[in-house]
Amino acid sequence: MDLIRKILIGVEDRDLSSLESEYSSEQIDYHMHLLEQANYIEYSLKTKDRSILKGLTWQGHDLIDKIRNETFWNKFKADMKEKSIPVTLDLILPLIKDFIKRQLSISE
Structure with a gap:
């Protein structure tokens, strides 16, 4: 990825x-x-x-806006690896959106 x-x-x-x-x-x-x-x-x-x-x-811009930051990208990859979730192209955008939601709820 x-x-x-x-x-x-x-x-x-x-x-x-x-x-x-x-x-x-x-x-x-x-x-x-x-x-x-x-x-x-x-x-x-x-x-x-x-x-x-x-x-x-449009979808490419949406994805790159979410994964451009290397720190975020590394945290996302570590989270997926920890959970043993295979990241495929058809799943990456929904997984990233879910990861962002979880990160936001952790910081609240």
């Missing part, structure tokens, strides 16, 4: 170059394809070596 987060931030910033030192182009393309299928980004693979990134969708 870290690559998913990094891609979303990169898409928002219109700069994915920092990912190339950590991940292969195949990993990046595959995860971008997953993000497109989940309706988080608009992306199309034109040829084997050339792709076009159009940007975040």
Whole structure:
């Protein structure tokens, strides 16, 4: 899920170059394809070596607004790991919203 987060931030910033030192182009393309299928980004693979990134969708903006902060993201991941909850693209937004609600009720 870290690559998913990094891609979303990169898409928002219109700069994915920092990912190339950590991940292969195949990993990046595959995860971008997953993000497109989940309706988080608009992306199309034109040829084997050339792709076009159009940007975040409304849902993508909603998600990145919640997971941009690294401290929050790490707390969320730790909470999911502690509870042994697998985080998939179709579950991430509802899980994050629930996590935020629980964090707010703890601090009240």
